[in-house]
Amino acid sequence: MPERIAFRMVLNPGQAEEYRHRHDEIWPQMLAALRAAGISDYTIWLDPETNHLLATLVRADDHTMDDLPQTQINRRWWDFMADIMQVGDRNEPVVVPLQRVFHMD
Numbered sequence: 605m606p607e608r609i610a611f612r613m614v615l616n617p618g619q620a621e622e623y624r625h626r627h628d629e630i631w632p633q634m635l636a637a638l639r640a641a642g643i644s645d646y647t648i649w650l651d652p653e654t655n656h657l658l659a660t661l662v663r664a665d666d667h668t669m670d671d672l673p674q675t676q677i678n679r680r681w682w683d684f685m686a687d688i689m690q691v692g693d694r695n696e697p698v699v700v701p702l703q704r705v706f707h708m709d
Contacts, residue, residue: 606662610702613657619688620650626685633677658702684702
């Protein structure tokens, strides 16, 4: 059964419009890589008071999401986004997994 997951990232102050702009023009190759990895229904929300980004997505049972960081397109995207959000040593977004505490169908 597909799984919905959620996680939090942090945007640098003053970068909300740039973040939105870059995602409005997300590279078709990046979208294709996400879909090929079994990811769908991917949504990112911004809390403008804290600059926290809340992301949710659905991943297929046979997803290969864990392999995405090794792909060239994903590495390029992370490098492209590194100047506007909190990232680690390899420009990967700092991600905090969130725990589901309630769900209503």
